[in-house]
Amino acid sequence: MTTSTITKPSGGASVAPSRPGLALTLVCVAMFMLMLDMTIVAVALPDIQADLHANLSDLQWVVDAYTLPLAALLLTAATLGDRFGRRRLFCAGMAIFTIGSLACALAANPLMLNTMRAVQGIGAAMLFGTAMPILGHAYPDLKARAKAIGAFGGTLAGATAVGPLLGGLIVDNAGWQWIFAINVPIGVVAFVAARVGLPESKAEKARRIDATGTALLTISLAALVFGLIRGQSEGWGSGLIVGSFALATLALVVFLIRAAHTDEPMVDLELFRRPSFVGIGVAGFVIAGTLVAATNYVGLYFVNTLGYTPFEAGLRFLPLTVTAFIAAPVVAQLGHRVPTVFTIGGSLLLVTGGLVWASRIDASSDWTALAPGFVLAGIGLGASSAVLSSAALASVEPDRAGMATGVVNTLRQVGTAAGVAAFGAVFAARTGSRMASDVAPAHLPVDQLGQLKDAVASGAGRLVSGHAPTQVRAQLTHAAVDSTAYGIHTILLIGAVIAGVATLVVVGLLARAHRAQPSG
Template sequence: MTASTLQHADSGAPPAPRRPGVALALICVAMFMLMLDMTIVAVALPDIQADLHADLGDLQWVVDAYTLPLAALLLTAATLGDRFGRRRLFSTGMAVFTLGSLACALAVNPLMLNTMRALQGIGAAMLFGTAMPILGHAYPDLKARAKAIGAFGATLAGATAVGPLLGGLIVDNAGWQWIFAINVPIGALAFVGARLGLPESKAEKPRRVDLGGTILLTVSLAALVFGLIRGQSQGWGSAVIVTSFVVAAAALAAFLVRSARAAEPMVDLELFRRPAYVGIGLTGFVIAGTLVAATNYVGLYFVNTLGYTPFEAGLRFLPLTVTSFVAAPVFAQLSHRIPNVVTIAGSLLIVTVGLVWASRVDASSDWTALAPGFVLAGIGLGASSAVLSGAALASVEPDRAGMATGVVNTLRQVGTAAGVAALGAVFAGRTGSRMASDVAPAHLPGAQLQQLQDAIASGAGRLVVGHAPQQFRAQLTHAAVDSTAYGIHVVLLISAVLAGVATAVVALLLARGRRAG
């Protein structure tokens, strides 16, 4: 949900469209595409790495170049839609997203791919920012609107569930470029449908666009992610990395000061005076920054180390994605009967246990070692997806409903971007050092050892063995499997620790909020 309230969607707007199903279908198509592009790349990263000669930092940007603009611009896009017209911004977003997808499919190097992924993210922010207000206008009846929002949520969950599997199927049969090219005909049809089938609507009293806040938040997030992604390769104490973290902190501080003083800030900081709301936002941030972010490195592990094809890797994500999809509607029903302190903190706890279980992977493990943990983590992911937006709405008064849900969605995207960058630094550091330890008895030349470390740190897995002298290949095969499995183990274990700490904090915050309520 976005920063535009559903109340604004109704007040002073033109009459609701006669065929609200058209609006719902267009919104669901748009949401399916933009959510699919968050998860579909997980199993395509190894092929992208091989074709474009990308290092781990480049692969991290494939994810973060998309999620950063989405996170930074989502609230602003909603405000622009309220002011200038939601159909107009939705159509523009669809055009931008579709053109960005086409450019991604045509990319010839990592820089072009990641620049166009950012263009996709800008279009996705416009689509996400206008989706819920358009539905609010199309369905003025609250019961009908609730069903439409249910279909909206099911679409998000469905796209997340089928992303790795569909991505693997496409990569195996058509090439990684088609995970982006497939958006082009669908996006073109959706653009025409939006122009012909969506009525225009605006808010009666739209908020002002906080351009300064948008710029500051974007600078802060970009500088933070850059520092996390490049810190391992350039040195954590280097001038470039230290400067990036200083810029991130300064821009964030300026953003908070501006938000506290502005008459109509991009983010209303009063929301964070409410313990329950802080707990809800923290849950979305942590689950995205741990479980969701870690799946990108597990995808590399499945393909490059365990030797599965992208489609086979997608199949092995099903314990996570299918249980998430199945659990979401179950917990949506339970949320009306069970206190939020149980469902929300419980979802984090289930994710924590699942991550701990999955983290037991080692050099002798197959994908089945991860499966039980993925089942548990998927239940927690589905539970959180089902209850967070409703809990955010319930934690505030109606005139802040859109802002509340929009900020939670923004925190999820920020969590994904920061998690991919931070866990990538952990993965690169742990796999590289483990590789050096494993091959030390071979007494390889220093330059060759460094090349092996760099390749393993980029997630190359067993692929490094093909470039080694014949007499070292048996030892290097074991070292590659062992070091990569160790890197995945550490990534999942750290994620579990962070999720566990967050579980305790969220439970306390929600309990305080319940007493206050």
């Protein structure tokens, strides 16, 4: 994104489009769809697992195949829109997202589903990358634009809030395929409305498209996530996994070196010399990589271990999602008057406390053991969602505003992708080892024990005991519940430690930036 993407209409025009309300509606519909497809899958994963015979790696890719292209292509999509037309790219993104959604609904195996999730992610990047520039063109008046951006932020929070509940309702009554198929009619209507009613706009001076930088970042992220997801099954010391991490590191180093020596890089590294911006970016990355990523495994736990239906599981996410939805507008109003060291630092502290509380679960726990922690973490999630983008804008001068918000949004998607992959590796390792220990007294055959470990490590929970001999069924059920609860406890506790350390770092960076500001 460039400054012109959010401050000036195209072609030197001085008047706003005749129907700014249509632009706002289309942008909000698009954002609701793409954000919903991040959160709605949390309660659908158990049914996807059962129908497509998917393992834990397959389920991780259901999330990461979507977030990876969204993270890697978001900044490039904004630049493409500036150069070739935002309406054109918005319509193309809507078409790709809609086609990808239909293909996901028709998927007959995990590979097809995850491939089409990547197609969805490409379309989502195009929609996300053009959203703010379209609003900037539609609302040249700063006061009106602020209200439109508020509606934009409310839409993101709303999609997060209703995702698990709506997903559970759809899965229970129509099947998991419809969490994707529901996008198709909405996408078709939005595409037609955008083609007919949305005025075209371009940047007066668009940035150069950094195709090499985009390729390097994509390779680095994909190799990192691949290594994290496959490391447990392939062996962390195997050539494939070591090579994946080496490729990820090499591509990232080349990306950074190139960015430092290119006139118009995909990411302006100068941003990372500013303590305030670094603090904001770390907060966005960590909250997404801990709390948001962990919800996917909690969804599996609710359905496969505690035995709730997808809709019942969605209801049990409400302490998290509703508090986030309520907190976001409240904190947004305070954000203009309260220093970011308190709003962003406080949001991380609340997420840390919420994860610590939720991590206290064990084999005897019900969902209510998670609820108080979800409330705390939800307030933190809502608070961060409300202020991160505006804080990123305030941390830089106007000519870097678009780049700053784009980088923060990219870091949040990278955090989700990396967190899902890393937590999956931890979850599989801890549940598998705990299961082996719990069922050792049963003296099961080695091959049967291996199958049980793999099933529980894939999130199957108490379902693994369904076909076991009657005499050991009760023991296996308890072992599966205990080992799964232990795996969830572990990832939530690790998330709390990471968020706690990040809180100290972020508060230090933001306090330093606050002290450096001139008084008066």
